[in-house]
Amino acid sequence: EINQSKVNVRKxxxxxxxxxxxxxLKDPPSIIFGSGIVYGKDKGVFRKLxxxxxxxxxxxxxxxxAHGQGAAPGVHDGSGFFFDTMKEEFEIxxxxxxxxxxxxxxxxxxxxxxxxxxxxxxxxxxxxDRSKDKKKDKKKxxxxxxxxxxRERKRKLSExxxxxxxxxxxxxxxxxxxxx
Numbered sequence: 099e100i101n102q103s104k105v106n107v108r109k110x111x112x113x114x115x116x117x118x119x120x121x122x123l124k125d126p127p128s129i130i131f132g133s134g135i136v137y138g139k140d141k142g143v144f145r146k147l148x149x150x151x152x153x154x155x156x157x158x159x160x161x162x163x164a165h166g167q168g169a170a171p172g173v174h175d176g177s178g179f180f181f182d183t184m185k186e187e188f189e190i191x192x193x194x195x196x197x198x199x200x201x202x203x204x205x206x207x208x209x210x211x212x213x214x215x216x217x218x219x220x221x222x223x224x225x226x227d228r229s230k231d232k233k234k235d236k237k238k239x240x241x242x243x244x245x246x247x248x249r250e251r252k253r254k255l256s257e258x259x260x261x262x263x264x265x266x267x268x269x270x271x272x273x274x275x276x277x278x
Contacts, residue, residue, distance in 0.1 A: 113146030117153045126156025133164040136180050144180040151212075152187055160252060161188070161212035176210060188212040191259035194266070211259060213252065 108121050118126075130151060136144070155161055176190050184190060193209040 110150065112143065112150045114150065117150055121154075123154075126154060126159050128158060128160065130154055130159060130161045131164075132162070134166055136163065136165060139179075141179050144183065148180065148183045151184070155188075155212075155214055157214060158252070159214070160255075163210045163212065165208045165210070181210075184212060187215055189215055189256070191256065192263065193259060194262035197262075211255065213256065 106121075110117060110121060114120055118124075132151075135147065151161060176192055181190060189212070191211040191213075193211060198207060198209065
């Protein structure tokens with residue numbers, strides 16, 4: 099339950115080694131939230147940010163990235179170097195404007211939802227399974243039973259985002275046809 103959740107905020111340098119250990123995390127976080135962190139044009143910085151998010155995110159992690167007016171070129175559209183690298187391992191959804199607070203629906207603010215792709219998770223899980231003993235595997239199975247409701251919420255949110263994107267694309271097609 100959300101009322102029983104624990105929130106921790108810690109400073110972390112992007113690209114750091116052993117991020118889970120540095121943040122004193124035994125398991126991947128439920129949510130990673132970043133605001134105003136994809137700006138500039140430094141590909142080295144984007145690579146470090148990508149690596150940090152990838153190292154932290156688990157199969158149940160929801161990554162939310164909010165972008166304002168200072169975002170790097172293409173970020174609002176989910177394109178550009180940063181998102182091109184993220185697309186290798188994450189499914190990326192742009193939250194519909196009507197899901198934002200009414201004061202932020204002017205197009206200068208965007209929120210992206212990122213979820214690890216299943217192929218990426220399978221590869222990562224295979225590596226983990228080889229290195230864990232039976233006791234840890236039993237603990238993982240128990241945790242998976244406990245997080246099924248989270249998966250359902252994440253699946254519904256993904257479906258909602260896809261549905262809203264399709265409606266928006268259809269609306270844009272109609273609008274462009276009517277202008278021609």
